[in-house]
Amino acid sequence: MPEAHDMLFRSLADPTRRAIFERLCRDGEQTVGALTVHAGVSQPVVSKHLAILKQAGLVRDRHEGRNTHYSVQLGALAPLIDWTSEMAGFWQSRFDDLEDLLKRMDQ
Amino acid sequence: MPEAHDMLFRSLADPTRRAIFERLCRDGEQTVGALTVHAGVSQPVVSKHLAILKQAGLVRDRHEGRNTHYSVQLGALAPLIDWTSEMAGFWQSRFDDLEDLLKRMDQ
DNA sequence: AAGATCCATACCTCGTTGGCTATGAATCTG
DNA sequence: CAGATTCATAGCCAACGAGGTATGGATCTT
Known part of the structure; x- marks a missing residue:
């Protein structure tokens, strides 16, 4: 059982992932596509990073049609x-x- | 060039390493041997973790005879x-x- | 001086992980 | 309905990293 702090620190340890989180902090809710534009990595990679951030309780997602909007989780x-x-x-x-x-x- | 925050988060991401740091926070200056007793890993591994924490600016070392004392760096x-x-x-x-x-x- | 102790370094191994491409499911759009 | 778009998943690979043992330098201790 990985302690809770583990996922938190490990999620923020990767530069790409932390950059995504920082962008969500600065600019608020974003779609996967918008995040991918600035991430410097492919869309599937961004999706995977977002899944990790979500599992760490740092972000949440909201589905709207074929788009998925991610935003910083309250109290993250x-x-x-x-x-x-x-x-x-x-x-x-x-x-x-x-x-x-x-x-x-x-x- | 790895951004400064990288080493910081990455250093604290590993459970063993974070436990060592937490112990130094709680109990203050410790020798490598004392830290090894509670770390659950071998002494060389502890030394390596301490080197990483030091490079991240989280701890500092003080040599005294054949002992090396580590402590939390001010402003870490x-x-x-x-x-x-x-x-x-x-x-x-x-x-x-x-x-x-x-x-x-x-x- | 000889042995014991403390620590760091070197070297190896194996699991993890961050990246990619390919693909499919779901949803718009013409 | 056919194509286009958005995203997530699967599969793969190369690199990294955390663990171990072995060893050597430096320092006490007898």
Whole structure:
């Protein structure tokens, strides 16, 4: 069972995939075709990347006729923010501990 | 030239590597041996992971006799925070645009 | 000095994956 | 209905990467 953070980080690790996600963040909902134009890779590759992003909970799709529109999933980045905050928190708390120690040593 | 964010995300994508980084965040400076005990992989593998984390700017090393101590690099997570904020910002601003639009339509 | 310990590097292997083309299903359009 | 368009899936391949063992350099320890 791949931990939840795994898919998240792994999804964003690939440059092509991250670029697609960034574009969706910047410009909002896009069809596969529109995304393919700027992706620099073939349409099937874009579709595969989108499937991975979707499975990671980063994007969602909406079907309309023969078009599929992708957009950023609400709260997509929340786990990333949480993880980062947690790690930064650990770091900070140890820093505080050191500060306390130094303060007590100072007395 | 691999963009800076690439190494960052790719470094954190691997579970073993991320676990090592998390441990350094939680418990502070550690020797390679200490990290290897809990890593579940061989010592050379741990060394390699640490080299990757170091190249990504996430950790730093300090040599002391035959021991090498690794610790989280100051400001390691800053680029990650920045990127996340930027993406969330794009999303938010488009949301605001929509809100404005709806507001104007409401009149 | 000899052995033990710590770590990094070299080398190999195998699974994963990101890319492609081909194709088919589904939907417009003439 | 026939062709065109949009997208997803399947199959394939080359490259990468994470794991292992073997080994050597450097440093304690006796």
